[in-house]
Amino acid sequence: MTHYRAVEAAEKGAAIMVAAGMPRMPARVMMALIAAPADGYTAADLRERLGVSAAAVSGAVRYLQQLHFIQRRSLPGRRRERYLLAPRAFYRSVVNNAPVYDQSANALERMAADLGDDEAAGRRATQIAGFFRFLSRRMPQLIDEWESLQADDATALRPGE
Amino acid sequence: MTHYRAVEAAEKGAAIMVAAGMPRMPARVMMALIAAPADGYTAADLRERLGVSAAAVSGAVRYLQQLHFIQRRSLPGRRRERYLLAPRAFYRSVVNNAPVYDQSANALERMAADLGDDEAAGRRATQIAGFFRFLSRRMPQLIDEWESLQADDATALRPGE
DNA sequence: ACAAATATTCACAATTTTGTGAAATTTATG
DNA sequence: CATAAATTTCACAAAATTGTGAATATTTGT
Numbered sequence: 103m104t105h106y107r108a109v110e111a112a113e114k115g116a117a118i119m120v121a122a123g124m125p126r127m128p129a130r131v132m133m134a135l136i137a138a139p140a141d142g143y144t145a146a147d148l149r150e151r152l153g154v155s156a157a158a159v160s161g162a163v164r165y166l167q168q169l170h171f172i173q174r175r176s177l178p179g180r181r182r183e184r185y186l187l188a189p190r191a192f193y194r195s196v197v198n199n200a201p202v203y204d205q206s207a208n209a210l211e212r213m214a215a216d217l218g219d220d221e222a223a224g225r226r227a228t229q230i231a232g233f234f235r236f237l238s239r240r241m242p243q244l245i246d247e248w249e250s251l252q253a254d255d256a257t258a259l260r261p262g263e
Numbered sequence: 264m265t266h267y268r269a270v271e272a273a274e275k276g277a278a279i280m281v282a283a284g285m286p287r288m289p290a291r292v293m294m295a296l297i298a299a300p301a302d303g304y305t306a307a308d309l310r311e312r313l314g315v316s317a318a319a320v321s322g323a324v325r326y327l328q329q330l331h332f333i334q335r336r337s338l339p340g341r342r343r344e345r346y347l348l349a350p351r352a353f354y355r356s357v358v359n360n361a362p363v364y365d366q367s368a369n370a371l372e373r374m375a376a377d378l379g380d381d382e383a384a385g386r387r388a389t390q391i392a393g394f395f396r397f398l399s400r401r402m403p404q405l406i407d408e409w410e411s412l413q414a415d416d417a418t419a420l421r422p423g424e
Numbered sequence: 425a426c427a428a429a430t431a432t433t434c435a436c437a438a439t440t441t442t443g444t445g446a447a448a449t450t451t452a453t454g
Numbered sequence: 455c456a457t458a459a460a461t462t463t464c465a466c467a468a469a470a471t472t473g474t475g476a477a478t479a480t481t482t483g484t
Contacts, residue, residue: 108377115370118363123284126442136391137374140383145461158443160462180452182460192391196398202279209276213298216269222301229413230297230353236409237357244405248397252390287472306431316474321432343430 108137109151127154127162128171135172135187142175142186170194193245203238207231269298270312288315288323289332296333296348303336303347331355354406364399368392 112133119129130152135143143151148159163185166172171191175184188194210231217224273294280290291313296304304312309320324346327333332352336345349355371392378385 105377108374111370111373111377115367115374118367118370121284122363123282136371136388137378137384155444156461157445157463161443164462187387192394202283206276206279209272209279210297212272213269213276216266216272217298223298226348227297233353233409236412237405240405240408244398244401247401248394251397317431318433318475319473322473325432 112137125162125165127152127158128165131159131162131166131185132171132187132191135185138186142184144182144184146182148185169198193248197242197245200238200241203234203241207234207238210234273298286323286326288313288319289326292320292323292327292346293332293348293352296346299347303345305343305345307343309346330359354409358403358406361399361402364395364402368395368399371395 113130115136116126116129116133119132120126124132131148134148134151138147145156145159145163148154148163149156152159163172163174167174171188171194173186173188175186177184208231210227214224214227214231217227219225219228274291276297277287277290277294280293281287285293292309295309295312299308306317306320306324309315309324310317313320324333324335328335332349332355334347334349336347338345369392371388375385375388375392378388380386380389
């Protein structure tokens, strides 16, 4: 009873994530989990919904857990694991870029140091490094901004306050 | 006379870009062009610096031009093309994500519509879609912010004003 | 127009990535 | 402890990506 059109849209979303650099199967699992019921999907659910092998699901959820994008919930007494989208998984994916930006900045500053600050190349490297530092600092603030907007919306929806 | 250490750093930077989803050769060309002299590198320069074939350079620069990350400058009278990093190439790479964010939001809203707004899954999809819309709207502003910071710095460096 | 220098295209080999099925492992129940 | 259910690991086949060399095309100087 999976809505066909929703599945289509999910696969399209996954394709976009793949184009943005995420491996295929993890991307598909992520999108599938957005559409999952409140208590998540089991590995078998994912296997069926995505039409892939158990091994593929296993690999994808391992990958996604390492990045803290999903949570595995082992209901005690049941042997089936349930997988859920981590709260704020997508915000996290943005904030997670901060270390990457810092590494980029580091590499560029190393370049700048070796090129010398009097050469155009050196100045260029320094400037781009600065931009990455800026992103690294600013992205987490952007998430905060979004979350307070969210909070405002939630408040606005309860008129009696 | 290419500084060995700078080349090392550039390759490391390229590796980071590759991890972030850019194809290998374009990433290497991008980083090489940061270290290029003021009038850029020729294809032959890139070939030598990166140790690859002319075909590889040709493919990479075509890719990078499509994304407007580099400029090709055909000096009239010389048959050698010179390649330069486009001004604000890296800022652009961030702003360029806006359409991708919008596409993601579209896919998620389609999912939400099919799932229904009374199901947890539908609300989840709507909320994440909103986040992507937010990013799409906010990223260009972030670039503006960075550029005005840059302008301030430039002013501060000229005390006599 | 010709020759020399550059640049691009294309078929292909090498590498890497991806997902499968089978076997091994873990976990819960009787 | 034995069995059944669920998950993970692993070797490998299929597919996709990447970069090369050779051939082709384009541009410039004589």
